Amino acid sequence: MGFLSRLFPFWGKAQSKGKSGYATADGPHGLNIYVQCDKCGEKIAVRLRKTSEIQRREGPDADLGPGQFFVQKTIVGSKCYQRIEATVDFDGRYNVVADTVKHGRLITLKEFNEEDEP
Ligand SMILES: [Zn+2]
Numbered sequence: 243m244g245f246l247s248r249l250f251p252f253w254g255k256a257q258s259k260g261k262s263g264y265a266t267a268d269g270p271h272g273l274n275i276y277v278q279c280d281k282c283g284e285k286i287a288v289r290l291r292k293t294s295e296i297q298r299r300e301g302p303d304a305d306l307g308p309g310q311f312f313v314q315k316t317i318v319g320s321k322c323y324q325r326i327e328a329t330v331d332f333d334g335r336y337n338v339v340a341d342t343v344k345h346g347r348l349i350t351l352k353e354f355n356e357e358d359e360p
Pocket residue numbers: 279280281282283284319321322323324
C-alpha cells in the first residue's frame with residue numbers, strides 16, 4: 243500500500259479482480275456460492291440474500307477484507323455436523339475476490355456439478 247492508495251482508499255479495491263465461476267446469480271436478490279466440506283467431501287450450494295446477508299464493507303469492516311461486499315456464514319451440510327465457517331468478499335459485481343473458509347473450501351459451480359467418480 244503506497245502513496246496512491248492512501249490518497250484514494252478505494253483505488254486498491256477497484257484493482258481487485260473477481261474470480262469468475264464461484265458465485266452465480268439466483269434471481270434479482272439472490273446469489274449462490276458453493277462450498278465443499280473438509281470432513282465428508284459433501285458439496286453444498288449456499289443461497290445468499292443480497293438484501294440481508296451480504297453486507298457492504300464500510301465503516302469498521304472496510305479494512306478487514308478486499309471486497310466491496312462480504313458475507314459471513316456458517317454452513318452445515320446434510321451428511322455430517324461439521325460447521326463450515328465462510329467469509330467471502332465480493333467486488334461490486336458480486337464476483338468473489340477473496341475467501342476464507344474454515345473446515346471447507348469454496349468451489350466453482352463447475353466443480354459443484356462434477357461427479358465425484360467418473
Ligand atoms: Zn461434512
